[in-house]
Amino acid sequence: MxxxxxxxxxxxxxxxxxxxxxxxxxxxxxxxxxxxxxxxxxxxxxxxxxxxxxxxxxxxxxxxxxxxxxxxxxxxxxxxxxxxxNREELSKQALVNILNEGNSYGSATVGNGESITIDLSSPNIAKPFSMGHLRSTVIGNAIGNIAEKCGYQPIRINHIGDWGTQFGKLIAAYKHWGDEQTVISNPIKELLSLYVRFHKEAETQPELENEARRWFKKLEEKDEEATALWKWFREESLKEFSKIYSLLDIEFDTFHGEAFYNDKMEKTVELLVERGLLTESDGAEVVRLDEHDLPPCLIKKSDGATLYATRDLTAALYRQNMYHFTKSLYIVGHEQSLHFQQIFLVLQKLGCPWAKEMVHVPFGFILKDGKKMSTRKGKIVLLEEVIQEAITLAKQNIEARNPELSDKEEVAKQIGVGAVIFHDLKNERLNNIEFSLEDMLKFEGETGLYVQYTHARACSILRKAKNVNGLEKGLNDDYSWQLIKTLMSFPEVIQKSFNRYEPSQIAKYLMDVAQEFNMFYSHVKVLQDDNRLESRVSLIKAVTIVLKEGLRLLGIKAPQQM
The missing domain is CATH 3.30.1360.70 (Arginyl tRNA synthetase N-terminal domain)
Incomplete structure (x- = not known):
């Protein structure tokens, strides 16, 4: 359009x-x-x-x-x-265009092959992968797919939370109440239990907080016992995370976490000193941002410990040097907006022109009973459990509707995972989402299953019309024309989705295509043998191309049979 x-x-x-x-x-x-x-x-x-x-x-x-x-x-x-x-002429042009381009339909070259780094997912080690981590993961992955469709080279970075004072707390908790065999048998569950217990005990024993700080200081000083425990916690966590990413079919270009920058931060601090940007404030070292009416950016605490800001500045400098990015996106919850505002401004003060192309892409929370999920209070819903339940329900649905379906296990996985991803991405990213397993796994309405089923239905029609080829005429009836106009807007929707970093634009568009197709299918005799049969079959092919590609951009598979 x-x-x-x-x-x-x-x-x-x-x-x-x-x-x-x-x-x-x-x-x-x-x-x-x-x-x-x-x-x-x-x-x-x-x-x-x-x-x-x-x-x-x-x-x-x-x-x-x-x-x-x-x-x-x-x-x-x-x-x-x-x-x-002129429906006759334009519908023919549009269908020829879509069929010729195939899966490339909607692609653009605005990115000129330039790199975009995308900081996404970034769960903390020694904690389970909860529903709270889903949003950054699937929003970031979809934005990466959309960026690639627009001609950029996305670099997906999983900035694992593998450093910080929480590891002092975890080590202290393990030393007090941990048992090696219990951790080995069920690492993530036991480590979470220890972390939650630490916070509960610290309410009546505040000295535990000081003990945790001492352990973290030991970790920073490469103490042998502290480092060995940290490595163990990290390895067990990454094994668990890999199961989730495999289920979601999401891959990363790098897992460089916070700890990766430990030996690189001093150079960042030296650079800030050289530029005269570092000043002292109550014993801590900060970069003042008074001219922007913002609080100072903390670089080092009074005890010399580093902070998130130190790491994120160092990571940005490293990534620009490594990838020469044109844009750098951070898919992180909206509660971190001030932090990123400070980071980007400090980099600009350092004289980095590329800092103006760094973007915080915020999103709302997944809520449970109206409240944010909290790991420290133990109020979380495990993502793996949700996905597995979605897959189980999909299997039951297949058994009831199409028990003869071949490859049932794989299709059930595609449906279950698609249900979870689509439930998230159909919402505008800044909105909070109330977690509801029931809503997520509904197999009607605005769901991933509805779009997948529409694609499978269209594929079924094509199997029946396997010997029908060619495209002599356009289509001018109201239902065909409305559907064709919707298909023609796919490139525009992709561009808008990228410009706004908003995958929900594509999810909503796919719902429109599915609804328009089903309206068309219920009113038009697709396989009627007349002089527009080839054109209607071509329209069905075009629908399958757009639905499959649109779902792929969201990170969802499109089964041909369901």
């Missing part, structure tokens, strides 16, 4: 004689909500101010002046100039 908007704007520009630029006209062009108002429209309110005439008068004059083979008719409706496209 972008191309058609441009063509309509160019057509309008001729009689307007420079009163509005083509860019201004293009911005004003609209897509009407109702088919009776045409396929494309131009409101004349802006011209009314320029000409000092009623917009209805201007619309009537413009409509009479416009002629183009692109349109069946152009007419004035009140203050609007409404264009009705």
């Amino acid at each position: 972008v191309k058609l908007k441009k063509q309509f704007a160019a057509l309008l520009a001729q009689p307007l004689n420079g009163e509005l630029s083509i860019q201004e006209i293009e911005t004003l062009v609209e897509i009407p909500r109702h088919p009776s108002q045409g396929d494309i429209a131009f409101p004349c309110f802006a011209l009314s101010k320029i000409r000092k005439q009623a917009p209805q008068t201007i619309a009537a004059k413009l409509a009479s002046d416009l002629r183009s083979s692109l349109f069946e008719k152009i007419e004035a409706q009140g203050p609007y100039v409404n264009g009705f496209f």
Whole structure:
């Protein structure tokens, strides 16, 4: 539709004689909500101010002046100039285009092969992978897929939380109440139990907090016992995480976590000193950001311990040196907005021009009973359990509907995982999502299953029409035309989704395609043997291409049979 908007704007520009630029006209062009108002429209309110005439008068004059083979008719409706496209010709062009491009349909070259680093997922070691980590993981992965579709080279970075004072707490807890064999038999569950117990005991024994700080200091000083425990906790956690990522079918380019930057932070501190940016505040070392009305960015605590800011500054410098990124995205909850604002400003003060292309992509929480899930209080829902339950329900659904289906296990996995991912990505990322296993696993309504089932239904029609090929004519009935117009907007939706870092744009679009297809299928006899059979089959092929590719961008598989 972008191309058609441009063509309509160019057509309008001729009689307007420079009163509005083509860019201004293009911005004003609209897509009407109702088919009776045409396929494309131009409101004349802006011209009314320029000409000092009623917009209805201007619309009537413009409509009479416009002629183009692109349109069946152009007419004035009140203050609007409404264009009705030549369905026969445009539908044929659109279908040929989609079929020729195949899975490449919707691709763009705006990225010019440049690198985008994407910091996503980043769970903390020694803690289970909870539903709370799902959002960063699936939003970040989808943005990576969409960026690649737009011509960028995404570099997915899993900045594992493998350092910090929480490990002092965990080591202290293990030394007090831990048992080696219990941890070996069920590492993540036991480590979580120890972490939760530490916080509970510390409420009545505040000296535990000091003990935890001492253990973390030992860890920073490479104490043998502290380091061995930390490595053990880390290895066990990564084994557990790999199971989740395998289920979600998500891969990373690097797992460099916080600890990776331990031997690199001193250079960052030296750089800040060289530039005269580091000042002392109550014994701590900070970079002041008074000119931005922001609190200072803490670089070192009064006891010399480093902070998240020190690591994130070091990581950004390392990534630019390693990947020469054009953009750098951080898929992290909105509660970290101030932190990233400070990091980006400190890098700008350091004289890094690329810092202006660093973006915090925030998202809302997954809530349980209206509250944020908290690991330290033990209030979490394990992601692996949710995915496995979704897969089990999908198996039951297959057994009830299609027990003869081959490859049932794989299809059930694709459905179950798709249900979990789609339930997240159909929501705008800044919105909070109330966790509900029941809603997530519904097999009707706005769900991943509905889109997957629509794709499978379309594939089934194609199997029945296997000997039908060619595309001689376009399609001009209302249901075909509405579906084709929706398919034509796929490239625009992808671009908008990338520009806003908003995968929900694609999820909502796929729902529209699925609904339009099912409306078409219920009103049109697709396999009727007449002179437009090939065209209708071509339309079905185009639908499968767009649904499969759209789901892929979200990180979801599209089964051909269900």
